[in-house]
Amino acid sequence: MQFRQKALSKLQSPEELDLPVRFARPQGRLVLAVTVIVMAAASFWAITGTVSSTLSAPGILTHADGSYILQSPVAGQVTAVLAEEGQLLSPGAPLLNVRTDQGDRPVRAVTGGRLTTLVAKVGSVVTTGADVATLEHVKNSDDPLVAMLYVPGGTGSTIPVGAPVDLSVQSVPPHQFGVLRGRVKAVGRAPQTQAQISGFLGDSGLAEQFSRHGNPVAVLVQLERSTATKSGYRWSSADGPPYAVDSTTPVTGAVRLAAQRPADWLLP
Secondary structure, three states, X not given: OHHHHHHHHHHHOHHHOOOOOXXXXXXXXXXXXXXXXXXXXXXXXXXXXXXXXXXXXXXXXXXXXOEEEEEOOOOEEEEEEOOOOOOEEOOOOEEEEXXXXXXXXXXXXXXXXXXXXXXXXXXXXXXXXXXXXXXXXXXXXXXXXXXXXXXXHHHHHHOOOOOEEEEEEOOOOHHHHOOEEEXXXXXXXXXXOXXXXXXXXXXXXXXXXXXXXXXXXXXXXXXXXXOOOOOOEOEOOOOOOOOOOOOOOEEEEEEEOOOEOHHHHHOX
């Protein structure tokens, strides 16, 4: 109590009234100034700056019209294989001969295309409606490839047409040859069922893989062409791989989404 009384007396003393009052130390003013500058810079960046993000999705290299599964119209034993995988077939071209009760019957391509998978072999027994081959809908061997990505259904609306896409190709080491360049050409309006994906790709196994986490949205990516590379497409490296890339090759696409202002995240 004695110290408190002395302090009060000292403050009330006339000799102390003309002394300046110290509101803050110099270090405190410096911290305050730095804080104000940082907050001002952050506010300016939030209004004028932009942030870019990417969306990663699995997919596959294919052709724009997809593939179809050829089924045997007859039952019997395969006696001859008349086509090879990779071969370009015309509509109605025979793929197999099947021995039936009425004699040998051919199994023909429904429409023209490239034979990508031939399931039936000489000596195997097929039933009516059994899957015997997969063909791609192509007219010429040099028809351009596309990439079909399958993104989660809720994120499809965030992808703009024309967005750049970097594609990591499973058969190409990215650390050595880089990634394949492309742009979004079309985005599906609604999620696709496993049956729809299988019908387009001609592969039920891939359809199951892409639908593992729910029905995805299909995103069509047009590959950028280049005459300077062996593959005929543009890569992040100057030359790309010294070999061509083929259809049915798995890829992982990184879609670069539209840049956003940080302030937009806070606004309704």
